[in-house]
Amino acid sequence: MSTPPAPPGPAGPASTPPEVPRGAFITLEGIDGAGKSSHLPAIQAWLQERGATVVATREPGGTPLAETLRELVLHQPMDALTEALLVFAARRDHVQQVIVPALAQGAWVLCDRFTDASFAYQGGGRGFDLPLLQTLETWVQQGPPVLQPDLTLWFDAPAALAAARRAAVRAPDRFEAQDAVFFERVRAGYAARAAAAPQRFVRLEAACSRDEVWAQVAAALQARFGAAGLPATGARLGPAR
């Protein structure tokens, strides 16, 4: 006699996390060495464990063209306007080729840096006019309405601490070679962006152990996405221009 099929049981073991709703855009921000990239895989895993399809990417970069522009921006001498234009050119390609299509398909996009970095580095660090950056943001992010992240996790650490962390592991690129005064201006640029969009930003105290930072990240994810309710973002994105 064959064994009857098991009766339908509960959705899964009690420890299975609830599913997250479809598609949102999450960015990681903060000065070089704050800890963004260290936490990206765990954030990706947190979302995937809840059933999300995740596209993990980075800026500048995320497409072959944008990665080529990244190499130039990080390693070639250039003036501040050239730098800003190249970063936004890379972003344009990335938004069109990767971010908008992924969100439209219901995937989650997890991006290591996005436009807040331009405001922090080119605006705060290099002293650029904010209206110019806002114009580029509107052009490149297909506005109006301008594509913005649903959640920005800002890893905030003092410049001296971040410098010590990165000095322990790598040779500096053009940005990392800047002094602590530059990075404190960048940090202030992030603070200004966070103050202007408090519903989007979560500031994480990054000057503590990895475990303590992760606890803050997990709490932020749980607060935003732990319960159902986030609308799909794909529907509000217009066609690429």
Ligand SMILES: Nc1ncnc2c1ncn2[C@@H]1O[C@H](COP(=O)(O)OP(=O)(O)OP(=O)(O)O)[C@@H](O)[C@H]1O
């Ligand atoms: N909370 C922490 N405590 C101690 N060291 C850390 C912590 N978080 C990250 N680190 C270490 O600091 C270094 C820089 O971290 P990470 O590469 O994640 O920074 P990042 O923000 O991605 O920097 P960048 O913008 O330059 O890519 C790494 O060697 C990482 O292992």
Ligand SMILES: [Mg+2]
């Ligand atoms: Mg990194």
